[in-house]
Amino acid sequence: MKHVKTLNTQTMNNSLKKGGCGECQTSCQSACKTSCTVGNQTCEQKK
Amino acid sequence: MIHQYQNNGYNIVLDVVSGAVHVVDELCYDVIAALSGGAKEPTAAGLRKPEVLEELVQKLGGRYGGDDIKDALADVTELTEAGQLFVEDTYESMIDDVKKRKTVVKALCLHIAHDCNLACRYCFAEEGEYHGRRALMSFEVGKKALDFLIANSGSRRNLEVDFFGGEPLMNWQVVEDLVAYGRQQEKLRDKHFRFTVTTNGVLLNDEIQEFINQEMDNVVLSLDGRREVNDHMRPFRSGKGSYDLIVPKFQKLADSRNQEKYYIRGTFTRENLDFSEDILHFADLGFTQMSIEPVVGDASDPYAIREEDLPKIMEEYDKLARVMIQREKEGKGFQFFHFMIDLDGGPCVAKRLSGCGSGTEYLAVTPWGDLYPCHQFVGQEEFLMGNVEDGIIKPEIADDFRSCNVYSKEKCRGCFAKFYCSGGCMANAYHFHGTIHDTYDIGCEMQRKRVECAIMIKAALAE
Numbered sequence: 303m304k305h306v307k308t309l310n311t312q313t314m315n316n317s318l319k320k321g322g323c324g325e326c327q328t329s330c331q332s333a334c335k336t337s338c339t340v341g342n343q344t345c346e347q348k349k
Numbered sequence: 350m351i352h353q354y355q356n357n358g359y360n361i362v363l364d365v366v367s368g369a370v371h372v373v374d375e376l377c378y379d380v381i382a383a384l385s386g387g388a389k390e391p392t393a394a395g396l397r398k399p400e401v402l403e404e405l406v407q408k409l410g411g412r413y414g415g416d417d418i419k420d421a422l423a424d425v426t427e428l429t430e431a432g433q434l435f436v437e438d439t440y441e442s443m444i445d446d447v448k449k450r451k452t453v454v455k456a457l458c459l460h461i462a463h464d465c466n467l468a469c470r471y472c473f474a475e476e477g478e479y480h481g482r483r484a485l486m487s488f489e490v491g492k493k494a495l496d497f498l499i500a501n502s503g504s505r506r507n508l509e510v511d512f513f514g515g516e517p518l519m520n521w522q523v524v525e526d527l528v529a530y531g532r533q534q535e536k537l538r539d540k541h542f543r544f545t546v547t548t549n550g551v552l553l554n555d556e557i558q559e560f561i562n563q564e565m566d567n568v569v570l571s572l573d574g575r576r577e578v579n580d581h582m583r584p585f586r587s588g589k590g591s592y593d594l595i596v597p598k599f600q601k602l603a604d605s606r607n608q609e610k611y612y613i614r615g616t617f618t619r620e621n622l623d624f625s626e627d628i629l630h631f632a633d634l635g636f637t638q639m640s641i642e643p644v645v646g647d648a649s650d651p652y653a654i655r656e657e658d659l660p661k662i663m664e665e666y667d668k669l670a671r672v673m674i675q676r677e678k679e680g681k682g683f684q685f686f687h688f689m690i691d692l693d694g695g696p697c698v699a700k701r702l703s704g705c706g707s708g709t710e711y712l713a714v715t716p717w718g719d720l721y722p723c724h725q726f727v728g729q730e731e732f733l734m735g736n737v738e739d740g741i742i743k744p745e746i747a748d749d750f751r752s753c754n755v756y757s758k759e760k761c762r763g764c765f766a767k768f769y770c771s772g773g774c775m776a777n778a779y780h781f782h783g784t785i786h787d788t789y790d791i792g793c794e795m796q797r798k799r800v801e802c803a804i805m806i807k808a809a810l811a812e
Contacts, residue, residue, distance in 0.1 A: 303424045305377035309807050310692040313433060314368035314701070314768065318443075322699025324505060328456035328711045329771075330723060331509045331545060331567075334686065336616075336645045337777070337792060338705045340696055341769030341800065342686065346507070348694035 323347060350438065351385040352765030353378060356805040357671060363804065365765050366440070369433035370692055372808045376413050377421045381434070383408050384425065390437050393430035396422065440698060444756045447702045452709040452751065453503035457494055458724045459714050461486045461524055462515040466551045468586045471616060471644050471652060484716035485520040491527040493737040494714045499538050501740070508535075511545045513713075513724055518552035528564050547571065547614075549583070550595040550602075558602050566610060570599045573615040574627020574641070582618065582652070600635055608637045612686060618644040618652035622661045625669040632676065632683045640686035643795055645725075645777060654791055663798050670802040674809045690769070690803040701755075704771040708734070708750025722750055725776030750775065753785050760788045766797045 325346040329339050350365040360378040362371040373381065383405055384391050395401065402422055406415050413421075428434035463484045465472070498508055510531065512524050524546065531542040546561060547569040561568050572595060573579040580590025603611055613636045617624035624641050631639045643662070646653040654662070669685065676682050705711065708722030715727055718737040726732040735742040755761040755772045773796065777789035 303427065305374045305421045305424045306428065307372045307811070308428070308433060309370040309372065309804075309811055310368065312693045313364075313436075314695065314698055315366060315432070315436065315439075317697035317699070318439075322697050322703070324453070324455070324710075325507055326696060326700055327507075327543075328509055329705045330458070330707065330711060331456055331511050334640065334642060335513075335547070335569075335724065336642050336774065337687075337796070338770045338772070338774040339687065340701055340705060340771040341766075342689035342691070342803070343696050343700075344691050344694050345696055345700075 317345075350390075350765065351381060351435065353382055353385075354801055356667070356801055357674075357809065359805055359808045361801075361804055361808060362434070363765060364434050364436055365768065366436040366438045367433055368692065368695070368768065369428075369436075370804055370807070371428065371434070372811070374421075376409075376417055377424060379409055379412070380405060380418065380421045380425055385435070390435040391429065392435070393426050396426040396429060440702060441756050443698070443702060444754060447699070447754060448752050450703070450751070451503075452706075452747075453505050454498055454501040454710060454712060455505045455507070456509035456511070456706070456711040457498050457714055458511045458513045458711070459486060459491060459494060459527075460514060460716055460724065460727060461491070461512045461517045462520040463716050464519050465514060465516040465549070466519060466585070467516070467549050467583055467591055469549075469583045471582060471618065471646055471650070486523060486714075486716040486718075488523050488526050488530075490714075490716065490718040490737060491523055492530055493718060495527065495531055495534065495542075497737045497740060499534060499540060502540065506539065507541050507543060509543045509545070511547065513547050516549050516551065517546055518548050518557065521552070521557060525560060528560075532564075543567075545569065549591070550598050551591065553595075553598045553602065558598075558605060561602070562605055568602070568606070568611045570602065570611060570613045571615070572596065572599060572613055572631075573617070574621065574624065575630045578621045578627055579615075581620065582616070596634065603636055603638075611638055613639045614686075615639075615641040616644050617641050618646075619654055619658050620652050622658055623665060624662075625665045625672070628669055628685060629672060632681070637683045638686075639683060642687075643792070645780065648781075656791060659791065659794050662795060666795075666798050666802050670806050674806055677810060687799045688803040688806055690800070690807065692804075692807060698768075701768045701771050704754060705774070707775055709747050722746065723776060725774075726779075750785065758786060758788055760790075760793070764793065764797070766793075766800045769800045770796045 352363040360373050543566040545567040549571045576592040579592045583591050713721045713724040720734045721727045734746045755767040761767045773788045775785040778787045779785050781789045
């Protein structure tokens, strides 16, 4: 494409097919403790 | 739903539902803006209709040539067809399942010591905040907490336990004994404990460092940045600053962990709104994993972030993002927790819809074994859910937390960042609005900015 550069190779709606396994880290356990930072976690299945 | 913004010379288009991120030229940016905002998302078939191009030429023809507009529209149509642009929100139909889902407890925050050897001005463990009840958790209470976690974790294998405070190192023997107990139990019960500890470093020594490196998956080291900033907010009870004692210990610990699996974590307040300098100070001290959080305080606290501080805070995030790109390119890169975003391997939709897990998957345990939805609710009796002896005795509190999501909050519905913060921190919402079913507005503004910066950094580094 001439006008667009897409940064992702996958989109989040693809994860709908599998559903959640629930094994991922609880977000507040990482470093924050005072905000909610779900989006910067990594999926346990993709580590 | 589309979110478009320009930052550091990049034209960025985020398709909110798919999470697809596109860096586009000016023309395509304007074409997408002209096509979005309708009641329904455009479809690829709709975009191929001749009248769409005609309307675009009418709108944008003064600035761009007709053939160029046609070309850009073809790109937009291709992305739409591929499910990377103008994706309809189908997640809301899943929300009933999210609310009804059976949850297991997978993480505990153990308040191992409601006592501290520092007197940080903003601390929620400070005298009075814990209703004056200073206490250390006994091994017996801690053991029951781990037993409670195992018993309520269903088939979940990875269990997280954070040793928190106050200052956990003031009750270190109990931490060591609980880790040993956890290691023994995980073999018997087919579980795996991931232990973490948060410390101010005052009591850190070689022996403790070795134990941390052997047993702790992550360690959070509290420091606010530059000496004067840190020592103003994080003094000893005598008033003396803590920086000089702590920094060398933290540097040694971070190096001994190969600069991995730790965070140097600070808090910024309205008294150091130039907080990007504190993050760069961390980098200059040799740290590579860092976090600086906006303070959470009562609006009447002199150091609390106010709405009028937001323009300066936004500027700081922008400045930090630009410096991070530059340092990365120079081979001196570092991680800033709030700019971490994994566009390919981030959390699944189910996780993004279910939020942080407080009150359901994540609970805090007081030194005497009471259970609260998270560490920020500790001491607020209306949120007392049960105890490690009897388990959850007020399941209605968990139900309330479980029902809270990005579709249950009006402010989240129209927000582009909703799948990155998952509705934000419920403790902050309660603190400012008296209900968990709201959002902390100043926090939302900062969160949106951080998501924008994080994506912009990805764009810059993809060049």
